[in-house]
Amino acid sequence: MSCSSSSGSEEDDEGFDSYRKGGYHAVRIGDQFSGGRYIAQRKLGWGQFSTVWLAYDTHTSNYVALKIQKSAQHFSQAALHEIELLQAAADGDPANTKCVVRLIDDFKHAGPNGQHLCMVLEFLGDSLLRLIKYNRYKAMELNKVREICKCILTGLDYLHRELGMIHSDLKPENILLCSTIDAAKDPIRSGLTPILEKPEGNQNGAATMNLIEKKLKRRARRAVAKISGRRVSIVGLSETPTKTVRSLDGIDMRCKVVDFGNACWADNKFAEEIQTRQYRAPEVILQSGYSFSVDMWSFACTAFELATGDMLFAPKDGNGYGEDEDHLALMMELLGKIPRKIATGGARSKDYFDRHGDLKRIRRLKYWPLDRLLTDKYKLPEAEAREFAEFLCPILAFEPEKRPTAQQCLQHPWLNLRAQNNEDQVEG
Numbered sequence: 001m002s003c004s005s006s007s008g009s010e011e012d013d014e015g016f017d018s019y020r021k022g023g024y025h026a027v028r029i030g031d032q033f034s035g036g037r038y039i040a041q042r043k044l045g046w047g048q049f050s051t052v053w054l055a056y057d058t059h060t061s062n063y064v065a066l067k068i069q070k071s072a073q074h075f076s077q078a079a080l081h082e083i084e085l086l087q088a089a090a091d092g093d094p095a096n097t098k099c100v101v102r103l104i105d106d107f108k109h110a111g112p113n114g115q116h117l118c119m120v121l122e123f124l125g126d127s128l129l130r131l132i133k134y135n136r137y138k139a140m141e142l143n144k145v146r147e148i149c150k151c152i153l154t155g156l157d158y159l160h161r162e163l164g165m166i167h168s169d170l171k172p173e174n175i176l177l178c179s180t181i182d183a184a185k186d187p188i189r190s191g192l193t194p195i196l197e198k199p200e201g202n203q204n205g206a207a208t209m210n211l212i213e214k215k216l217k218r219r220a221r222r223a224v225a226k227i228s229g230r231r232v233s234i235v236g237l238s239e240t241p242t243k244t245v246r247s248l249d250g251i252d253m254r255c256k257v258v259d260f261g262n263a264c265w266a267d268n269k270f271a272e273e274i275q276t277r278q279y280r281a282p283e284v285i286l287q288s289g290y291s292f293s294v295d296m297w298s299f300a301c302t303a304f305e306l307a308t309g310d311m312l313f314a315p316k317d318g319n320g321y322g323e324d325e326d327h328l329a330l331m332m333e334l335l336g337k338i339p340r341k342i343a344t345g346g347a348r349s350k351d352y353f354d355r356h357g358d359l360k361r362i363r364r365l366k367y368w369p370l371d372r373l374l375t376d377k378y379k380l381p382e383a384e385a386r387e388f389a390e391f392l393c394p395i396l397a398f399e400p401e402k403r404p405t406a407q408q409c410l411q412h413p414w415l416n417l418r419a420q421n422n423e424d425q426v427e428g
């Protein structure tokens with residue numbers, strides 16, 4: 001429930017230091033949970049708070065994602081909070097059409113490291129961050145971006161308007177595709193036979209052994225990379241493999257919002273500093289209070305990243321100024337000057353702005369508006385760039401109350417341009 005940093009789940013593994021009292025629960029394939037109802041199949045991922053396993057639900061004969069929280073009290077409290085919000089989301093959406101991950105069950109599991117709260121979630125596919133990586137950080141076709149945006153906005157509209165909930169950590173990593181990119185990784189599409197019993201020779205310390213093996217493999221990979229890197233520099237750059245563009249055709253772009261560990265009720269917020277750095281809204285940096293529209297800011301950052309492969313804002317600290325001030329400078333270079341009232345109105349405004357509303361340490365800004373950035377740097381055709389910028393810019397308003405709501409965004413013509421194009425094609 002703390003301010004989220006970039007999760008470690010994209011790193012190789014969760015490290016074995018946290019497999020101790022108060023930490024993760026070591027799981028072996030075939031382990032049973034909740035009186036034998038769920039059987040662990042393989043690890044799907046991990047975060048700062050939990051490991052997540054593919055499990056087989058013997059009651060419904062379905063695959064599910066089993067999120068097993070670390071056991072220390074702080075983590076259990078965070079899990080109880082997450083369960084409360086996920087339960088509310090499930091209760092309000094019986095048909096499961098609102099693009100929010102579904103909580104199926106929850107229970108406690110006692111292990112050698114303590115008692116772990118467990119959440120059973122519907123099994124989903126890869127995160128949008130994995131999709132961006134799979135696409136080799138190249139621009140994604142805008143029609144695909146539109147499909148993804150519709151799902152995220154459907155989820156946000158539901159959370160905001162129907163539930164009164166702020167997600168507070170929206171980013172590509174926390175949006176999962178409904179299906180895996182690689183069909184072989186999907187237990188149903190790949191025709192996997194569920195493992196119902198512990199495999200032979202997997203009785204003790206398998207999780208730890210696995211990590212040691214992985215560590216050794218990683219070291220070996222690094223050593224090989226070092227050697228081949230040297231060779232490339234001798235032979236010359238022409239030896240560097242040129243990777244071809246990957247096709248995303250055939251990948252189901254439907255997706256759902258996940259990770260409610262930082263979510264809160266709009267009328268009961270518990271944290272001032274929310275959101276992962278790059279997706280953080282200006283009012284959060286300035287501490288001038290926030291509401292649903294912080295998620296809209298993160299949404300716009302996410303949509304840009306899908307369309308270009310680059311983060312919209314990637315602030316860094318520099319000579320004489322910090323990350324926050326750089327972040328504000330980047331925002332102003334893209335969106336224009338922050339209105340003085342907004343710039344000077346937050347509890348932390350004095351740290352960054354003088355009384356005229358100018359940054360204290362970063363004086364020279366290079367204005368590069370979004371439509372021009374999209375044409376000049378990302379080579380979007382002018383009309384496409386203008387339409388996309390017209391969709392995004394209002395969501396990136398510095399005044400939070402001027403940002404359109406998710407419901408209003410869903411009505412925006414940009415989201416339906418595809419339908420028009422298709423009709424044109426049919427008519428033509």
Ligand code: ATP
Pocket residue numbers: 004007008009044045046047048049050051052065067101121122123124125127173176258259260261
């Ligand atoms: P964080 O450090 O981001 O707060 P966390 O411990 O709260 O992490 P999650 O982000 O919910 O955990 O999940 C960790 C990882 O597990 C995800 O990045 C994803 O790879 C995988 N995962 C989570 N939920 C599902 C799901 N429903 N289906 C498939 N994989 C999932």
Ligand code: MG
Pocket residue numbers: 007009047173174259
């Ligand atoms: Mg996460």
